Amino acid sequence: MLGFQPYETFQLLIESGGVDRTNTLLIAACDAYARRGRPTNPEMEQFEALASRLFPIAGPQAKAKGAAILGRAETLSPTLEALVVANIGEDMGEFLQRSDEISEATLIEIIARGDVAAASMIAHRPDLSNVVLAKLFQMNSRKVYRALAANGAIAPRGAYLSALARSAQMDHIVAESLAERDDFDCALLAPAFFDLSDDHRIKVIKAFTNRQTPVAPIKKTIELLSVANQELTKALMKLFSENRRPEVTKLLSQISGLDEVRCGQIAHDVTGASLFVVLRAFGCSAYDGLKVLIHATSHDQERSRALADFATLFGNVTPESMAYLMSAWRGEVNLLDLAKPEYKAFTQTSRRTPMLAPAHNPVVEQAIEALARIGAKRAG
Structure with missing residues (x-):
């Protein structure tokens, strides 16, 4: 033989x-x-x-x-x-x-043993059937879900999308893996916003570009406070320019409807991403918002590029969508509603008129340079 x-x-x-x-x-x-x-x-x-x-x-x-x-x-x-x-x-x-x-039968038998290490190895495989995937998603294991989140062969749709989004709220490694993917709607990572890396926080905000959202519960709080944008931006700019971040925390807690711990995270977020969400939710324009962000952020060499990204985002995301993002921080909304057709992001590209990259937009760069020169004087 x-x-x-x-x-x-x-x-x-x-x-x-x-x-x-x-x-x-x-x-x-x-x-x-x-x-x-x-x-x-x-x-x-x-x-x-x-x-x-x-x-x-x-x-x-x-x-x-x-x-x-x-x-x-x-x-x-x-x-x-x-x-x-x-x-x-x-x-x-x-x-x-x-x-x-x-074979499917062998994989199911291994999963049925409850061996987390073996199941996580299976979750990395690119050839998994729906039956095997269903068994894996039923396992209550962070290690398994981390493998599933990193497996690009698994399309995040339906029940799988819901399970991955819920897991991301409890595990920052799952959230980071999902943020790396091009086929995952990063808007669903809003509850994990403060656990994400700097670039991925921006990615979450960009997921709300040109997008309608359900009415945010926090929107009523924002409307009742009716804070004047100019007064708000002037107060924040002064506090940030003097590095009085604990006082920024108290001010945000008074006006935003968010708890003080969350406001402290926003006040000490030197990327400016979470502060941008608050500013835009209150309807701040790019000019007024950038005056605050210039003093709140610390980007060094990448500062201009980051601020240029924010300048573009001020024009592409609505105050309503950022209010919705703030409500997600408070756990007041069902983010899976964003998967409905009426709330999916609208994207339209044109070969004839390619978009100018924000970092190379001369108009934006001139505005940032001007703001940088006059910001400190006005803060005083």
Whole structure:
């Protein structure tokens, strides 16, 4: 069989030898099968019979070693897969990573064991069926959800989208992985806003570009306060220019309807992303808003580019959408409503009139330079 001694010879060796000989036969047979390449059906049937006889009577170490070797074979039948999974032990992860094809039944059996490490390896695979995915999403494991969030082969739609969005609220690593993806609606990461990296916070805001949103509960609070934009921006600019961030926290707490802890995060966010959300929610224009952001942010070399991005965002996101984002921070909205057709982002590109990148927009750059020169004087 398989280019070496015939099946009958193995049978005689098993019957006449002890456990030691069985261990040697098992490892030799698995190695021969793994080296064979793609076997014929008769060869596979013969090896199934042989392996099914050898594995139960071999020693623990030989079982694990034989299963690890067998797991590297090009083709495994369901019977052989079951033998590998039952005996491979600590090498399960390598088997799940290296094997190009593993049957649905075998994957489901592994998941059913509740082995989080093995399930997370499965969650990284690009060939998962809906049945296997459903089993994985049912597991209450951060490690599994982190793998699912990073798996670009899994389309975030329907129940999968809901599960990933909920997981992102509880696990910043899941949130970061989803923010890296181009096929995930970053607006759904609003509750995890303050756990995200600087670039990903901007990505969340950009997800509200040219987008209608449901009415935000916090909008009524903003309207009742009726703070004059010029007074608000003047007060914030003065406080930020003097680095009086604790007082900024108190002011934001008084006017925004957010709790003091959240306002403290906004006041100390040197990226300016969360402050932009508040300013735009109150209807501030790019000119007035940038006067505040210039003093609130600390970007060094990337300062102009970041402020240019904010200048563009002032024109592309509505006060209503930023009020909705603030309501998401308070847990007052069901973000999955944004998946409805009427609330999906509207994007339209034109080859004839390509958009000018914000960082290279001379008008924006001139405005930022002018604001930088006069901001400190006006703050005084």
